[in-house]
Amino acid sequence: MRPSAPLEIPTLKHRFMHAYRTHTCGALRATDTGAAARLSGWIHRKRDHGGLLFIDLRDHYGLTQLVLHPGTPGFETVERLRAESVIRVDGEVVARTPETVNPGLPTGEVEVRVSAVEVLSEAAELPLPVFGEPDYPEEIRLKHRYLDLRRETLHKNIILRSKVIDSIRKRMVGQGFLEYQTPILTASSPEGARDFLVPSRLHPSKFYALPQAPQQFKQLLMVSGFDRYFQIAPCFRDEDLRADRSLEFYQLDVEMSFVTQEDVFAAIEPVMHGVFEEFADGKPVTPYPFPRIAYRDSIAWYGSDKPDTRNPIKMSEVSNHFRGGGFGLFARILETEKNAVWAVPAPGGGSRAFCDRMNSWAQGEGQPGLGYIFWSADQNTWGGPIAKNLGEDKTQALMNSLGLGEGDAAFFVAGDPKVFYKFAGSARTRVGTELKLIDEGRFEFCWIVDFPMFEWSDEEKKVDFSHNPFSMPQGELEALETKDPLDILAYQYDIVCNGYELCSGAIRNHKPEIMLKAFEIAGYGADVVEDQFGGMLNAFRYGAPPHGGLAPGIDRIVMLLAGQTAIREVIAFPLNQQGQDLLMNAPSEVEDRQLKELHIRLAPPIKA
Numbered sequence: 001m002r003p004s005a006p007l008e009i010p011t012l013k014h015r016f017m018h019a020y021r022t023h024t025c026g027a028l029r030a031t032d033t034g035a036a037a038r039l040s041g042w043i044h045r046k047r048d049h050g051g052l053l054f055i056d057l058r059d060h061y062g063l064t065q066l067v068l069h070p071g072t073p074g075f076e077t078v079e080r081l082r083a084e085s086v087i088r089v090d091g092e093v094v095a096r097t098p099e100t101v102n103p104g105l106p107t108g109e110v111e112v113r114v115s116a117v118e119v120l121s122e123a124a125e126l127p128l129p130v131f132g133e134p135d136y137p138e139e140i141r142l143k144h145r146y147l148d149l150r151r152e153t154l155h156k157n158i159i160l161r162s163k164v165i166d167s168i169r170k171r172m173v174g175q176g177f178l179e180y181q182t183p184i185l186t187a188s189s190p191e192g193a194r195d196f197l198v199p200s201r202l203h204p205s206k207f208y209a210l211p212q213a214p215q216q217f218k219q220l221l222m223v224s225g226f227d228r229y230f231q232i233a234p235c236f237r238d239e240d241l242r243a244d245r246s247l248e249f250y251q252l253d254v255e256m257s258f259v260t261q262e263d264v265f266a267a268i269e270p271v272m273h274g275v276f277e278e279f280a281d282g283k284p285v286t287p288y289p290f291p292r293i294a295y296r297d298s299i300a301w302y303g304s305d306k307p308d309t310r311n312p313i314k315m316s317e318v319s320n321h322f323r324g325g326g327f328g329l330f331a332r333i334l335e336t337e338k339n340a341v342w343a344v345p346a347p348g349g350g351s352r353a354f355c356d357r358m359n360s361w362a363q364g365e366g367q368p369g370l371g372y373i374f375w376s377a378d379q380n381t382w383g384g385p386i387a388k389n390l391g392e393d394k395t396q397a398l399m400n401s402l403g404l405g406e407g408d409a410a411f412f413v414a415g416d417p418k419v420f421y422k423f424a425g426s427a428r429t430r431v432g433t434e435l436k437l438i439d440e441g442r443f444e445f446c447w448i449v450d451f452p453m454f455e456w457s458d459e460e461k462k463v464d465f466s467h468n469p470f471s472m473p474q475g476e477l478e479a480l481e482t483k484d485p486l487d488i489l490a491y492q493y494d495i496v497c498n499g500y501e502l503c504s505g506a507i508r509n510h511k512p513e514i515m516l517k518a519f520e521i522a523g524y525g526a527d528v529v530e531d532q533f534g535g536m537l538n539a540f541r542y543g544a545p546p547h548g549g550l551a552p553g554i555d556r557i558v559m560l561l562a563g564q565t566a567i568r569e570v571i572a573f574p575l576n577q578q579g580q581d582l583l584m585n586a587p588s589e590v591e592d593r594q595l596k597e598l599h600i601r602l603a604p605p606i607k608a
Helices: 075-080 138-143 152-174 215-223 261-279 295-302 328-333 352-364 385-390 392-401 417-434 476-482 512-521 526-540 554-561 592-597
Strands: 036-049 052-059 062-068 086-095 110-121 197-199 207-209 228-236 248-257 292-294 340-346 371-376 381-383 409-415 445-449 454-457 462-465 492-497 500-507 547-550
Touching: 036 062, 036 075, 036 110, 052 075, 062 086, 075 110, 152 228, 152 248, 152 261, 152 554, 215 228, 215 248, 215 526, 215 547, 248 261, 248 500, 248 554, 261 445, 261 492, 261 500, 261 547, 261 554, 292 295, 295 417, 295 445, 328 409, 340 417, 352 371, 352 409, 352 417, 371 385, 371 392, 381 385, 381 392, 385 392, 409 417, 476 512, 500 554, 512 526
Parallel strands: 062 110, 292 445
Antiparallel strands: 036 052, 036 086, 052 062, 086 110, 197 207, 228 248, 248 547, 340 409, 371 381, 371 409, 445 492, 454 462, 492 500, 500 547
16 A cells, blocks of 8 residues: 655644644554544445445555544444545554454554544545456546545556655756756757647747757756756647657756766666656666667568667677578579568577467568478477478578577578568567566666668658757768768667667757758758747857766556556546647637737638
């Protein structure tokens, strides 16, 4: 149950008893036996045992068992009350008999024999039960979030969130960082996700934007002479929702002056490791320094730039084993220079049944199938169509190169890696999950580094930024002027834990000439950069220190520590997956007079 905590209220040693409680519902112990107590809380559940009425009384701190006799004043009133009604009781703390002690409850050695009851608030029929936490539709849970938050699991998650944030703050301040606040109303930016716009009443036809992140402001703080900044920053992005993403979220926003990439890593690793170790409930946490994995290697080994390294499977390119013949389909695919064959090892997966299941899964993912080789125990050799066409010697050489032997299997994906790498990564995850290779009882961290500065946008048919446009390219101006843009790497990095990206960061581009050139390559003229980022660009012209930072997501950190898979389970009042607040009925229509004040006329979409 919820841990007890000291409560600064008068106790019985004071002249007058407190109006509502002398103790919390998680405070009483065997040493309090014989004392008078006043408790207030919610009726968690009631049990009628042959005339005796037992009530579990709950507050923020825990549960205490109450006992009421038929002769107790107010007995009949309490008997008819629904669960979640709020009452105040007076009584004597008594020891439970040995056979009725509840060792799973901090207050389980005692109960309160009630002598007086007052009903503080009577509950109507509940739309959502609190006791037992049965599964309920998310719509009902969010509409009645105040009841959902009374449930022990969600209540503990929100308490955990508060403690994690407090721990982060203390660790950051302990490393010499200071917290500064940045604006919530700011200017719209052309990069990143869609902005949430706020119309200005004082400036007709103009809009503020809610910050997607305090990116420019934290860099301006460095230019202003501050050194180690952090903020538990609210951020807003109008983007498509998923389980680990919300329209509004909080991040540990960090920026540092006169630092290299390694300096940033050295500052944040003890914070992340320390917070996870503190709240991991005994689960091992990757010691720092965390492993560094180049983006190119992460894609090739894991099919993802946010790999779950608890999964020991590492993919490899095996094209040379198929060139020039053997398995005709792969040989023909490899005639195109950009194509390749990747292998997904499956240690312990050596059965036709498992391989057939994986093949069916691949077809369910929209793929034609998934080639495989498996160890056939019946024939004491490698089996499957690929092995049959390759021949025994070539198949053995291929499986040896993958470190596989008896009882194992491997799956193969062929074509253009830029097209199939995500599917290959999904196959790796599926194999690891099905074969139970993933150690779920630990937190595995890594850095993904050396991201490409630019990427080709098929949608816009041009080179565009691949990550953060304010990052310093490796090689600086010379690289921008002499290299193919798609070959330029950036000082950009992500922290990944258990397959979740916790943050992105970069060493910043602090030189105006380099920034203008980088944006030029991405198709933004100098006039656009001056218009959209003029404040920061001009600041750089008056002396800017080399600086860098990052921003781990608070919601995802708490989600992982709470053992959840959706950030809604660690946010007190979240939006649903359609971006709606069902409790407060937002977004909502507004009155015409409000629109007139803002000089706005609505243009609803035309119904087909």
